[in-house]
Amino acid sequence: MxxxxxxxxxxxxxxxxxxxxxxxxxxxxxxxxxxxxxxxxxxxxxxxxxxxxxxxxxxxxxxxxxxxxDWELFRLIVAVFWVVRSLGETIYWLNQQFSTIERNPPRNLRGYELYQGDAIWFGYQTFWQSVMVVSIIATIYLASLWRG
Incomplete structure (x- = not known):
């Protein structure tokens, strides 16, 4: 290091x-x-x-x-963290979409100007799914470097 x-x-x-x-x-x-x-x-x-x-x-x-x-281990932990965090956020926003409880009113969320009404939910879901994809690829790549 x-x-x-x-x-x-x-x-x-x-x-x-x-x-x-x-x-x-x-x-x-x-x-x-x-x-x-x-x-x-x-x-x-x-x-x-x-x-x-x-x-x-x-x-x-x-x-x-x-x-x-071990700097490479730190980078690997960051990548795995974002896989888990983005999966959790994807599940959260899927649940939020179909919940009768309004914890996050759509009109108060960032991006509402772009995705109005219930469309905001798939905006958040696809954002976190994209983060998950990048994180999984980074995890695979960094795992190959770690102790490689």
Whole structure:
């Protein structure tokens, strides 16, 4: 692992710790577990409730990969994470489409200008399916590099 990669892992780990603390504060004290966190999208954190779990996940992941000095393993974990996360989001939006409970009114969702009415659901589903495809390909590719 290069010095730059090691520094990047430490930076991500420290940031993850900060996100974990902020997520705990927002979720527990401020009762904002469902408040969106658009700047944390690339970590798979969409709301502050996610930050509690994924902040800890990314903290442990980065520190482990730093400790064993394995940058390729970190990249592989990121790819597998996005396979699982995007599958979960696809299932969530499929369920949301057919639910009688309106947790996310279509008119309040990003992209509603493009996909109006119930069409917003397949917009979200196909987006997450696309993320899943890219993540699966990245996982296969990175797995071939890891210990390759």
């Amino acid at each position: 290069s010095t730059l990669q090691a520094v990047l892992l430490l930076f991500i780990g420290i940031g993850s710790f900060g996100v974990l603390i902020k997520g705990l504060d927002e979720s527990r004290r401020k009762k904002n577990a469902y408040r969106e966190t658009p700047l944390l999208f690339f970590a798979g954190i969409f709301v502050w409730g996610d930050a509690v779990i994924f902040g800890l996940f990314w903290l442990v992941t980065t520190l482990w990969c730093f400790w064993i000095k």
